[in-house]
Amino acid sequence: EAGVTQFPSHSVIEKGQTVTLRCDPISGHDNLYWYRRVMGKEIKFLLHFVKESKQDESGMPNNRFLAERTGGTYSTLKVQPAELEDSGVYFCASSQQKRDLGEQFFGPGTRLTVL
């Protein structure tokens, strides 16, 4: 069974540009999460989808970030326009709809560098 995949693995863009990150969860997992780690700091929650619905987006830093999960399968996270402080590693995770017991499986992350 394939794990959580993320694309691209690395992205280097200039301030003001737009970047779109993609996450493919494990097949059959209704829950999808985005997290971010800014260098040297903790991994922080961004948002949580259940199927195509946003369950919790309390961690989204500002309106330059837009997450979508059309059809309840893969998800995209768009940053527009990117700022220097957006640099970091963006992780995606997925889990089965098993409340309180569903393990979150993480992808390898996308390393975003904004110059």
Added chain:
Amino acid sequence: AQSVTQLDSQVPVFEEAPVELRCNYSSSVSVYLFWYVQYPNQGLQLLLKYLSGSTLVKGINGFEAEFNKSQTSFHLRKPSVHISDTAEYFCAVRGFGNEKLTFGTGTRLTIIP
């Protein structure tokens, strides 16, 4: 709200020596506790978790952790480390009824041959 403190950002240990990675948390509600490991160039992998029951939890690769409610700690231990344990270790908590994980800043474990 929850928070997690991993006081040690880096821990060097000789091969075959024991190791303890410390984790303390604070929360206004009951929590589930986790340790994740990130090997170089890989994603996060679940090492072990505490949901309920016995406070001593055993995980993969010979690791174990003990939940101490009075001290709000969940320290990770291994009696004898190997070169392959070189990785970054993250402690995380999740509040009851909440899906999101709150992580610590991570501890980088370096094994000295």
